[in-house]
Amino acid sequence: MTMSTRANVDWDLCESYGVCVAAAPTIFDINDDDDLVVLKEHLDEAEIPQVQDAMMRCPKRAITLASP
């Protein structure tokens, strides 16, 4: 089940604070236009705790984890 857990970003909420980039650098980045980008949607098991940390820290509560 965790094989294809995905990190979702609500683009209406995200304001590129970038807190998630620090928490999960392999998953999130901010591009040159100041937009957040999801580098990798399908997460390895080891990356899930990082994304959970990012979820908790995101000031806009814009990140969710989706399991199939």
Place this chain on the structure above:
Amino acid sequence: MTAMPTSASVQTGNLADLDFWQNGDVDGTFAELRRRNPVSWHENPDSGKGFWSVVRHRDIAELNDRHELLSNREGIRVNHDKEMNLVRPGSDSIIEMDPPDHTSMRAMVSKGFSPRAVNRLEDSIRAHSRAIIDGMAEKGRCDFVAEAAALLPLHVICDIVGVPDEDRPYVFELTNRSLGENDPDLGEGPEHGSRASEELKEYGRTLGERRLVEPKDDLVTKFVTSGLTAKQMGGFFSLLIAAGNETTRNALSFGLDGFSKFPEQRKLFMSDPTLAPSAAEEVVRWASPLMNMRRTVVADMEFQGMPFAAGDKVVLWYFSANRDEDVFAEPFNFDITRDPIRHQAFGAGGPHFCLGSNLAKLEIQIFFAELFKRLPDIHTVADPVQMRSNQFRGVSRLDVEYTPC
């Protein structure tokens, strides 16, 4: 609804009573409420109708996560009731909207306050800081609020928004009258405060008209060219100016209070520049310039066993959450090494999380680095004189001394 007698209202201070805020045991009252009455009812004519107070960190976080339960649309000030028909500061602006309207309006400005956008202001914030410190350096003593803390955020936000130098004293005075409406030294009551907000909006609309003819690289130009109505333009303008110059002023003032009371923290700050980001977070926690956000119950509900009725005001006490013993060890110590610092001074997350948080933190870091470099022994000689309010933790005067240079 009628007053809800609780054991808390007997044993502790009344958060609705403005005299309590000047003479009462504020820290003791909140500690007692967090322990025994995490949700309690407070009522006093100073604050209009009574309101629910939520004082624990985790309860406030929960209500922010379930933000659809509470609305910003009926005002965000503790003392403003719908029936008062006051033109509220920030009305027509995002702070008094709910999603989804809020979402699209806020998106118009949010890019301007992203970490990267704010970092581009570093040089100008440093230059303003140095000029301000130059202005006070030879005096040896001064009122830190008037000579320093009030000036930096005013100039920084006016640079961003596009207010010309000569108009800055005017918008500064209007902000003081609006946010200090309950303090006889600053304002003359809610009606006068609301009139000051109206004047601020009117000024913003006029500036917008000027920028239509003569565009510049500033937010006002961006607003008028992106199709905002004149009314929306005024609302945005007054919100950004007031929020941008008042809160950071108080963060800087309480920050110096913290560094003065805990001198070892100043030594740490000066010796280790990598602590600057966490120091800024701790300054904001310690200061909690916006002590609460007031919202309004959308539909009858129960929270922590208390009956919240549709239309009731609910006050989320970020100031109390920032001293919650369950979250912060030794909450009354100023400690820049806290890691992590999950304070709620910018809000507890969600749609209304402080838009200017990155800007505020950068101003605080740069200003204190420059201040202590130039005036390493600057310290307070009295406690901050606080503005009369149960919402804004404002400092109207802070006496400081230092070796002139």
